Amino acid sequence: MLILFCAVLWSAASAAADQSTGLDLAFEHLYEVMDRYHGAFYVYTDLSAAGNHFVTLGRLSSTGDDDRVEIDPGFRGDCFSGTTCIRNRFNAAEDNWGGWYFLNGVLEGEDTVPRQNWGDYPEAGLDLSGATKLTFHARGEVGGERVEFFAFGVGRDPWTGLPTAPYPDSSPKVSTGFITLSDSWQEYTIDLRGLDLGYVIGGFAWVTNAYENGGRDITFYIDDVGYDKGRLDEPRFLVSFETIPSSSDFDTTTNNTAFGYDNALALLAFLSRGRPEDLERAGLLADAFVYAVNNDRYFTDNRLRNGYQGGDLALFPGWTPRGRTATVRMPGWWDAEGTAWYEDEFMVSTHTGNVAWPMIALLNYYRRAGGAEYLEAASALGEWIEKMTRDDRCAGGYTGGYSGWEESASSPGGQVKLLYKATEHNIDIYAAFMLLYQETGEEKWKERALHARGFVESMWNDEGGYFWTGTLDDGCTVNRNLNGLGTPNIPVDIQAWAVMALGDYYSALDWAERGTYVEHHGFKGFDFNNDRDGVWFEGTAQMAVAYQMTGAADKSALYVSELRRAMTSAANNNGKGIVAACHDGVTTGFEWNYLSRVHVGATAWYIFAEEGYNPYWGVWIAPNPRTAD
Template sequence: MSGSSRRSAPWAIAAALVAAAVLVGAAPAAWGAIRPADDQGAGAGAPDAAQSVALAYEFLDARVDQFCDGAGHCLPRSYEGGFFTTPSWDFTPSFVYDDALVIIAYTARGLPDDLRRARAIGDTLLFVQDNDPIGDGRTRASYEPHGIRQGRVEITGPGSFTGNQAWVGLALTRLAHATGDQRYLDGALRVGQWIQDNTADMVRAPYGYTGGQLEDGTWLSWKSTEHNSDVSGFFTQLAQLTGDPVWSERAAVAADFVAAMQSADGHVNTGTGLDGSTVNTRPIPLDAQTWSSLATGDPRYGAALDWTLANLIATDGPYTGPSISEVDVSKAWFEGGGHLALALKLRDGAGDADRAETLLSSIRLAQRDAPNGDGKGIVATSNDGLDSGFGDLYYASLHTGATAWYLLAVAGDNPFALPVE
């Protein structure tokens, strides 16, 4: 999976256990064909925005409180229901990417219990970092919450991928900013130094950060646009919190790599091949479009958002939203709908507010009616079997990450940037 923007996904792990068929669906819809937000079929009893947000936080609260130990460490399972919860199989791992988003979503609202839960997850990230079998500052892709509840570290996704490291760092810098607790900044600096020491590539142009390492130390030689967007935002925050300009210089390397991946028509390619230089042009993922804009704040990526609106929007029954890539635009990816809505809100061009609200309205409808939902959390996709284009399928199962992205979009809170005081 050279140059893939997709970090290690639960579907890839599950695929080793369960075979799933790709579902083929409807044709893509241009943005102009999407119904206005007030004609999404929300119907009587659909939650208004404030009620929807309260319910989404209730979902996260229950997930965080489910797996805690006596020392106050908590780790929410990432997915539940549908494909991942059957009479014979229950997939419970917690992905650090999702955990980071939940932390940041809690700081966005900032109630006392929100910060308590954010700190409980953040303390768990420090705990797994301190107790890693290699112990060089890295974290892993995912952990088992049942292990945390028993006071031990059980690694379920052993890879050390650059994007995951950066998201752990983004969560810890946000906690350091929100609480003033130096422990979180110290942990973030350890993560940042691991990324710099193990993934910086200043030999093969375009320079940037490679994919990370496998459990055995094998170097992933490709570079991902998504990963470099993550690093750019994370290192910028380290520079702000430490005052050390070296982190700004490193952030600029990552941002320059992202810029080198932008095509003439505005879309941003996924990254490079194994040689670290040749551009990997297919698939074209949503993350590379939206996160390039969110992480760098560079207006050049407005063209990437426009390309997304023209090429990646799906309509699946009553649901509207972006797909994961151009490979399959038959279903809405609600996690992506959250960060696309946020990117449009922050761009704030003509019509962007209405487009963002249409996406958020569809997510609220899914919160109420989507398969395998509980009326509170957000499922990952509008129906099962969305093909990412990177060798995995996505399912309509409740997802902490999708729920957190929705909350951040409603709040207008960019996880790649520290709040302005």
């Protein structure tokens, strides 16, 4: 008996240690993602990285020699770090010279690509005051290449430093002088102490010439360029996925994307642990959402987009789309070959559930920390949902939102209203509106919450014991679109979310076990939908939380342990965060698939599962004996 008792104690202690370790690692991942582009002020880390500045390239060359100076900011192969680095080529001819400036540039009107600014535009410089050094890494193709690296000096005479343009860099050029590169990566530093860095439009540059290189062509590489200027006290969003070098479009299109849903979950995760440093970070995220509500590049109706860009929250000085300054940055990617900037339709759209989740996060933060601006922002978002998506067809509820780009020359029709209704969205709206009712006491929010709940309950399939996905565009017909197996596509998340948000419909978890449980790639868990082609770890964490709601502690513990294993054993893991899926290409039955990439959203849901935290209501889950519906 004593041996058994000791074994039980050891097992409990071991489980507690695993929980503590897993939680610490998960929070470490969120911290690292949040600080990645704010611990320093980067010029370049990877192509289209969220932390890049001075992204407008300006060619320097002797007369008629433009084509002898080449640059590729998206080169892949033997880089110092990350996925890409900058390949530079100079083709010598007689006494020619050339190079490139990394400029802040200006963006005006409906432009999608910034223009060069050589000191001709006002209020278009970055303030780098406080920086003491500029650091970068470089290597030659073969070694022996002679290059001068420098910063600043735009709009100034390179020899005297005197202004030659009306709005020049605040500092004259500061340089390494010509240095000889080796064929291995070396770190170089430019001392900035004592310089006026209050207005910078030329953040980095290089130049070379035929004479310094003995008349030979040279190729060399640059990577990880940045200033020692931290900005950890600034509001910002977390980039959602840890992308990897691959041929997948996903790793290109989401490289700098901070999805609103994921960031709402990160805010709630910080609240769930609630240490002082967690609450500070939750506050920065809350401030970022408030800023985004009020500073869209086009809309003034208090909506949020599905995604934003990590790194700096606001566009750079001199970037004024439609005459608006400091608007919140949108995600996208740079096509180095086509020299064009692209945006993704989903990311610029506004889906209703992706408005509701930030409301939930803001209201839970308001409950913890106060601050009228957070309640006001949540109320404004709620009014947008009510005004723009309320629907009275059939069972009522709220429609899916708006898709596409704002009105412009390239998108003359503007955004298109989505007429379908999603069970998932209406679950989120119910919780968001009920939280607003609880905080304001205004009956309108209760009525609106019940309007959403009524639709959710209408989607309950009593015979099957699960919730339907939602309706088709007519707002009435149940969406029975088929998955890859030829059966109606049913997601697992709405089953778990209904339990968390409504505190009822526990039998939906029984259907989830029958319909979406899967063992795949060495893991046990739940697929996104009922075609069971892989483990979706985010949904597995959601099920673990829902099981805690029903008192099924053993089941919850099993899947939490699988998530801990995924942290260190799943493909493309980083030993801290949770990947979205057990393999690339886990299907959803919709237009997107999940890949095995470390994901802020999946990591946050893992935290909720470990802590027994219901993110909808911001409460910890007490043991709750399972009861029949």
